Amino acid sequence: MNPNRRLLPSLAALRALEALDRLGSASAVAEELSLTQSAVSRQLQALEAQMGVGLIQRDRKRLALTPSARDYLAEVRPALNRIAQASLSLQVKPAGGTLNLAILPAFGMRWLMPRLPDFARLHPDVTINMTTQLRPFSFAREPFDAALHFGKTDWPGTDALLLRGERVEAVGAPGMLPQGGLPQARDLLRRPLLHIQTRPDAWQDWFTAHGVTLQGPLPGTIHDQFSTIIQAALHGLGLALLPEYLAEQDLATGRLRRAHGGPIEARGAYYLVWPHEKARDPALTTFRHWLAGKAEPEDGLPR
Known part of the structure; x- marks a missing residue:
């Protein structure tokens, strides 16, 4: 008998444990998995018995994972995701292969998505599955073949293709800014500022580029995505520092105004990154070669 066999728990039990952590109640788990409570x-009891460890905290009204179970699930969940993705790929069986791509929400929607019809026309046999990811992750632990990335080419264990640089500009709603913007860059410090989590030094860089020396951190609200920052700016909640490709439509229609000056070069750029071991994957190779033809830092953006 294989001594590791007892350490391979039932997939159904693992699904129940994962769903309980995600949904928070046995009734919700039962509904999702089409089972009785x-x-x-x-x-869950069978899983505890097999592992010899208490995984569930029980009281009269609810079930919850123990700390040990949460740690265990953090290791198991990526494997469950990979099994689900591999099963989907097996069912679909595209002739040209499948590419599982992690995308940045704003860049993926506004830069990549308008270009994908051309890829679909040229390579209809390749399937691209896309999932939003805001930060770098471990390719070994997540079911992705490649990712769109903003920053530097310092993602361990990966190769990269430069897609485009980035220029940013300070903008705000007309109610916050006079026509033509504020006369001095320092004047922006008198307005609330909107910050994005993934680029904590963006405003610092902007003020430095405009010759403003700051004392201490900049106040303001913090957001995790550009989509929320844009909405906050449009509703007059603060000034935003946006990439040109995100600001230009609202500037053209007058929904936003430039706060001061014009665009400046941002630190970092957009890349397609992929792990070394995926470099010869047929679907990734096809996508990468096509994308290289779109990787022009100053190309015109389709609308």
Whole structure:
């Protein structure tokens, strides 16, 4: 008998454990998995018995994962995701292969998506599955073949293709700014500023580029995506520092105004990155060669 066999728990039990962590109640788990609550409970009890470790905290009204179970699930969940993705790929079986791509939400929607119809026309046999990811991750632990990345080419274990640089400009709603913007860059410090989590030094760089020396950190609200920052700026909640490709439509229609000056070069650039071991994957190779033809830092953006 294989001594590791007892350490390979039932996939159904692992699905129940993962769903309980995500949904928070046995009734929600039962509904998602099309089981009864008693069946869910039996699966969880069987998993505890097999592992010899308490995984569930039980009281009269709810079930919750123990700290040990949460640590265990953090290791198991990427494997479950990979199994699900591999199963989907097996069912679809595209002739040209499948590319599982992690995208940045704003750049993926506004830069990549308008160009994808051309890829679909040229390579209809390649399937591209896309998932939003805001930060770098471990390719070994997540089911992605490649990712869109903003920053530097310092992602460990990967190769990279430069897609485009970035220029940013300070903008705000007309109610916050006079026509033509504020006369001095320092005047922006009298307005609330909107910050994005993934680029904590962006405003610092902007003020430095305009000759303003700052004392201490800049106040303001912090957001995780450009989409929320744009909405906050449009509603007059603060001044935003936006990439040109995100600001230009609202500037053209007058929904936003330039706060001061024009665009400046940002630190970092957009890249396609992929792990070394995926470099010869046929679907990735096809996509990478096509994307190289679109990687022009100053190309005109399709609308």
